[in-house]
Amino acid sequence: MPPPRITVLGECVADAFTEPTSALNELALRVLPGGGPANTAVALARLGTPARFLARLSGDVFGRLFRAHLAASGVDLSHVVEAAEPSTLAVAELDTQGQATFSFHAQATADWQWTSGELAGVDLADTACVHTGSLALVKEPGAVVVEDFLAAAAPRSTISIDPNVRPLLVHPEVYRARLAHWCGFADVLRLSEDDLDLLLPGTMPEQACDTWHAAGARLVVITRGADGALASLDGKRVQVPAVATQVVDTVGAGDAFTAGLLHHLGTRGLLGGRLTELRLGDVEAACRFATQVAALTCSVSGPNPPWEGQLAQSATAADA
Template identity: 80%
Template sequence: MNPRQITVLGECVADAFAQPSGTSNELALRVQPGGGPANTAVALARLGTPARFLARLSDDVFGRLFRAHLEASGVDLSDAVPAAEPSTLAVAELDALGQAAFSFHAQNTADWQWTAEELARVDLSDTACLHTGSLALVREPGGAVVEDFLAAAAPGATISIDPNVRPLLVRPDVYRARLAHWCGLADVLRLSEDDLELLLPDTSPERACDLWHATGVRLVVITRGAAGALASLDGVRIEVPATQTRVVDTVGAGDSFTAGLLHHLGARGLLGGRLTGLRLDDVAEACAFGARVAALTCSVAGPNPPWQEQLKRSEAVGAV
């Protein structure tokens, strides 16, 4: 079965990585197109899912980079909004394990300026799933507009949310205040163990899942890096191991996992409603697939998710 369209809404971010410059008084930056929602849209398209990206794209040097990257990956930008504001920039520092810490330059940038009129033009009749998250839901003035868009889309599409907490830009309590509302809108909530600690400090993953189920979300998936993922469907839990790989860095790994999860569910006709036909076996298979996609992303530098052919080759040789 060919997967139906998945629409992703959110930000593009220019991820700048420090590079040795050869002199003591200069810093060279290698810039790659990133941003959690953009990474997810790219990964979906490369896996073969028709992926449409709702973004506000600047015409500055970074915006042109985003557009070229998204289009080269097969992402549909027909509803992207040309934006007068500048693009968002994030400077990344990698530790010895490839984990990235970001500093953001995001004041009054294009990504947060959504208006109701811009989103009212979007036709979701062919969309099986609407995915969003990260900063688009909490940065003003556009956050409330995005929430209203999700509420309007929910009767006809599966809603997926990744909070992707960024405490350097938005205080965690802002996310906490909105999370119950998001769970009332969402069918799928995917977050990392770092997100969990910021949202519900000192709360076990199992307890967190139960709290979020109680507010409405059916499927919760918590990714835990090398420890794999915990998935909870209506309170019934399963643990899925990570796929072993040589880690270059972890940038974009969670976004790739989400794309793999949604792609797998969509390819089996399980998206497009309230997940009423979803079984725990389906969740286990989708999470395992997402783990393979994330592992391949970790095996290369930056947010560079695999193409479908690369994934097939890695599966054929039995290794990532």
């Protein structure tokens, strides 16, 4: 049986990476299509999950790049809004460990201008899971529209959220003020260790999981880079180690992990509704698969998640 459809809602961002140049008075940029929700949609489609992307895409040069990238990865763009506003741009600098620091150019760009009318006609009848997060949930004026859409979808579809806190663009307090509300309709909360430090400074991961369970989230997964992931299902926990890899950069790794997690759960018929059939062993298996997807994403430049066949090749090579 094929995996059920997952609908992803959120932004596309042009990730511009600085490139070395011999000239003293020039800066070269290499632009790749990115944005947390877009990366997740691409990763899902490449893994074989039918992925529909709800986005507002500009007609500018970056918007055309987004469309080509998403379509080439097999993402369903049938509900994309053709936006008059420009695309969002992020300039990335990589440190020696491949970690990126972004500066955003996102004032009045296409991604944040959602209206209720633009989402009113979206049919979720055959959608097992709706995933969103990052800036789509906190950037006005569209954030409240997105929240309302998720709350309306929650009775029938599993809701997955990745806060993906961007403190240089939106103060962490904005995320903190809304997170308990999101947990009220979210079934899956996936975030990084960096997100945890920004959302609940000084809080142990296990305590943070219990806080978010109490607010309503059934499954909380905290990814910890080279230390793997901590998953907590209604307070029952499991640690999953990272997959060793030669890291080129970590851009898009968390998005790829989320896609791997949801894809694995979907292929086993565990998405849809409130995750009532989910067990800790299912979570552990899904997280182990997700770490493989994330590791392959880290092994290449930029947010370039693996295709299903590449995972099979990687598994074969590991067994050899």
